[in-house]
Each structure stands twice: as C-alpha cells, then as structure tokens.
Amino acid sequence: MTHFINIAQFSGDQLFSLLKRAQYLKHNKQYPTYPQHTVAQLFYENSTRTRVSFEMAALNLGMRVINIDLDHSSENKGETVEDTITNLAAMGIDYFVIRHQQEGLQQRLAQELDYKIHIVNAGDGTGSHPSQALLDMMTIMEYKPQLADLNIAIVGDVRHSRVANSFQSLCKQLNMRRVTLICPKVWQPKEVLHGEVTHNLHEGLAQADVVMCLRIQRERLLAKDHLDINSYRRDFAITPQSLTHAKKEPLIMHPGPLNREIEIDSSVADGPQSVILEQVTNGVYARMAILEFLKQQRAL
Numbered sequence: 254m255t256h257f258i259n260i261a262q263f264s265g266d267q268l269f270s271l272l273k274r275a276q277y278l279k280h281n282k283q284y285p286t287y288p289q290h291t292v293a294q295l296f297y298e299n300s301t302r303t304r305v306s307f308e309m310a311a312l313n314l315g316m317r318v319i320n321i322d323l324d325h326s327s328e329n330k331g332e333t334v335e336d337t338i339t340n341l342a343a344m345g346i347d348y349f350v351i352r353h354q355q356e357g358l359q360q361r362l363a364q365e366l367d368y369k370i371h372i373v374n375a376g377d378g379t380g381s382h383p384s385q386a387l388l389d390m391m392t393i394m395e396y397k398p399q400l401a402d403l404n405i406a407i408v409g410d411v412r413h414s415r416v417a418n419s420f421q422s423l424c425k426q427l428n429m430r431r432v433t434l435i436c437p438k439v440w441q442p443k444e445v446l447h448g449e450v451t452h453n454l455h456e457g458l459a460q461a462d463v464v465m466c467l468r469i470q471r472e473r474l475l476a477k478d479h480l481d482i483n484s485y486r487r488d489f490a491i492t493p494q495s496l497t498h499a500k501k502e503p504l505i506m507h508p509g510p511l512n513r514e515i516e517i518d519s520s521v522a523d524g525p526q527s528v529i530l531e532q533v534t535n536g537v538y539a540r541m542a543i544l545e546f547l548k549q550q551r552a553l
C-alpha cells in the first residue's frame with residue numbers, strides 16, 4: 254500500500270502534480286467522493302489546524318472520519334500503537350492520519366503493518382511534517398509562481414522544526430536553490446537538508462522573497478537549547494523593524510500556532526504581507542490532494 258510519510262519519497266514531478274491538484278480543487282469545487290473509505294485520526298500531540306484540516310479534507314471527499322480519543326484509549330492499558338491500528342483496521346478503517354512525538358514512528362508503522370491501510374504522517378517529533386510543506390508551497394505558488402527564482406528565508410528554531418525539515422526537502426525536490434536558514438547558533442540544524450545557514454537575520458533577510466517564521470517550540474527545548482527569549486527577540490524576531498532589511502514586500506508565513514510578540518509581531522502577522530491564514534485555507538486542499546492521491550494508488 255502507498256503511504257504519505259515524507260517529502261523525499263516523492264519525485265519532483267509527483268510533488269508538483271499534487272500541488273497543481275490542490276490548486277485545482279481549491280478553484281473547482283467539484284470533488285470526487287469516496288464514501289466507502291474511513292479515516293481515523295490519531296493525534297498523540299496537540300493540534301488544531303492539522304487535525305481539523307485533515308478532517309475537513311476527508312469530509313469534503315465524502316470519507317467518514319473518526320477522531321480517536323487517545324486520552325481514553327486502550328493504550329492507557331498498555332496496548333501498543335501497532336495493536337491499536339491493527340484493531341481499528343480490522344473494523345474496516347483504511348486511512349490513518351497520525352501525529353506522534355516519536356520521530357520515525359509513522360515510517361516504521363508503514364513498513365511493519367501488513368494491513369491494506371494508508372498511513373499519513375501529520376508530524377513525527379522533530380522529523381517531518383510533509384502535508385505542511387505542501388500547503389506552504391501551494392500558498393507561495395499562488396503569490397509568486399516563478400518558484401525557481403525565489404529566495405526563501407526560514408527563520409527561528411530550525412533545529413526542532415519538522416516544518417523546516419519538510420520544507421527544505423520540498424525545495425530540494427523542486428530544484429529551488431536559494432534557501433537560507435536563519436537561526437541562533439543553539440538552534441542551528443544538526444543536519445542541513447537543503448540551503449545555507451546564517452546567524453545574522455539582517456543578512457539572511459536581505460534578498461528574501463518569502464519569510465517563513467517558525468514557532469519557538471518550548472515543548473521540545475532541552476535545557477542546553479534554551480535561549481533567553483529577550484535576546485532571541487532582539488536578534489531574530491520578525492518585526493516591522495527587522496523587515497526594513499528585507500526585500501520590498503516579502504510574503505510573510507508562519508505554520509501556526511503563533512507566539513505573538515515573541516517570534517513575530519502582531520502587526521506583521523496580521524499585516525498586508527501576511528499569508529498566514531491563506532496557508533490554513535490551503536491546508537484543506539493540499540490534504541484533499543494527498544488523500545485522493547492515496548486513493549488513486551489503491552486503484553492501480
């Protein structure tokens with residue numbers, strides 16, 4: 254069975270057609286329907302946007318959706334994730350949208366479980382978040398369609414960001430060469446997937462057409478990673494002042510949730526260059542394209 258685990262599993266052409274399909278679905282609201290399929294959502298980490306967006310996507314495609322209440326599931330009695338999924342699959346559930354704190358879990362489940370199911374990665378620890386990368390790119394394409402020429406700046410806690418990881422991978426697969434990761438030294442990535450790293454916000458912003466601001470992921474910070482929030486704000490926050498160093502009118506993006514007045518000022522997040530809510534809107538269509546793609550693979 255085909256799964257949706259990370260960006261690197263797809264070719265540039267496949268990713269581009271997923272993006273085009275998501276755009277088509279957004280503008281032509283005639284959706285195919287698949288009422289014989291059921292999606293289970295297993296979110297072991299908090300989520301607002303991603304969970305509801307996958308739910309909207311599945312409902313738009315006429316699929317049934319079951320949100321598993323993990324606070325009251327048998328995993329609290331010691332059942333493994335594998336057994337939970339195997340039992341749900343035995344009831345006829347065939348799509349599993351999973352967010353989990355353990356990096357690589359969805360990949361492992363996809364390899365080990367022998368059922369006729371599709372695993373969809375909705376975020377694995379600090380690993381990847383491939384549906385977010387697609388909705389981010391879809392949003393960029395709407396405003397700046399000449400992707401190859403764009404200069405992308407990703408700013409903030411790059412080290413702990415699955416959003417940054419998947420987005421770098423997507424830029425790589427689409428041959429977008431100009432990616433700059435702007436972060437304090439303590440939050441520089443262990444492995445750069447694509448692009449260059451700088452610790453200087455002003456330099457990094459100078460040529461940026463797109464500024465993707467990341468959330469400070471307090472829940473993932475280890476004691477040694479801690480950085481004084483005031484010094485972070487001074488050196489890395491996206492504010493009207495710091496944007497005076499950027500190119501004229503860059504797109505402002507953020508995956509959400511926002512720490513307002515910490516990594517980004519409200520006047521920027523809610524300002525005329527912000528496409529943050531457009532990202533959220535596009536998430537539904539990007540996820541419809543993903544579910545539909547998996548359904549089509551099933552038919553092959």
Ligand code: NCD
Pocket residue numbers: 302303376382385415416467468470508509510
């Ligand atoms: C991101 C996530 O959970 O990885 N949020 C999201 O899915 N929209 C980013 C974050 O939590 O910072």
